[in-house]
Amino acid sequence: MAAPKAPTSSTPIDRIQENLLARSERRLLNWICARMPRWISPDLLTFIGMAGAFMVFGGYLASNLAEEWLWLSIAGYAVQWFGDSTDGSLARFRKIERPRYGYFLDHSCDGLATTLVVAGIGLSPYVTLEVALVALAGYLLLSIHAFLSVRVLGELKLSYLNAGPTELRFLLIALTLAMMWFGHEGEGWFGAISGFDVFTGVVGTILIVLFVIQTGVTSRRLAAMEPPRNDEWQGKEQQGD
Template structure:
């Protein structure tokens, strides 16, 4: 089977916000200017991640820059979520190219965003990087599931990239409204955003293990072990 003959993985979005997001995208896609291409939308999404990085850097001395980060999160959603919809609407989709480009840029955007959060001073850098690592584990698991099941899951237990963006929108507003005050636990200085970060890490790790076990059970039912037949005397 050549690459062109491989069936495209079905996309399934079980996110908590999937319904309203789908309606918003169906309304927005026909209204995107004709000069703005799907690749241009992907570029907007990545540029927004860079803007979020800048906003977090500025927030070190100017907490109001957290609202710039929130603006960047909305722009990132706009570019990242609309590129595929616009391509399909215009009949110019390239499924394998678009999938590879979109997923690659998403990973780069997540790294840039995490670096900004790490230097912002609101969460300890090591917690941010471990949180990014566990989120990338979830991304890798989604790609593995697409390979073995033919379905690309955009969310796990209701949590997809759109829901994650919304969590950060709320978190940034909270950081601005209630500036974190450090406290000491066992000689380690923490603040309440660090506790959120640790909860994020535990949630991702738990979802990864739960999904791995559930997927393995399903695959085991679909592919029961076979016993080798003894060689025939004929």
């Protein structure tokens, strides 16, 4: 079997998106893009998405003053979804894609946005920063796997366990509402450890385990596509003798 060719700027990337809301979200995004004013550009939408991430961060940070600031984080998730989900969709809808530029900018902003969101959670009074950083490490490890898969397989995996960025935002909104409902006063649900710490740590651990599993799966797949070349090496050694 021939070895896979490394994707180039002209090689189409196979986007693998199997999350539960993928089809419904795609119909909604196409509906939005068809009605988007011409003066709105994909770059502007990327900027809006980053503004939403800063809103999320600011809301969590300000929740140290009053829990009502968490509403800013919830609004930020909606703004971040709108900008992050429509920038590439609009470019594809209008057929004005810039593959290398768009890929680089979009995923660079995704990394920064994720850092802002998770760091904000860790700087809130509900989750300790150390636990939040475990979740951030898990997410970034899966992101690294996705980017490496684009390089070696030409595939961009956008969902795991039937969940993608949109489902994750809904999960984080639910977590934020739970923060407002239960509060953070007094001892944690499990003594010194709060239930929010447990939830965040479990999610982070699952993400890290998924990275390990996906690394093994992809390695076996690549090993089958590129079998060892021991016979050729042995032949060269014999010729040298």
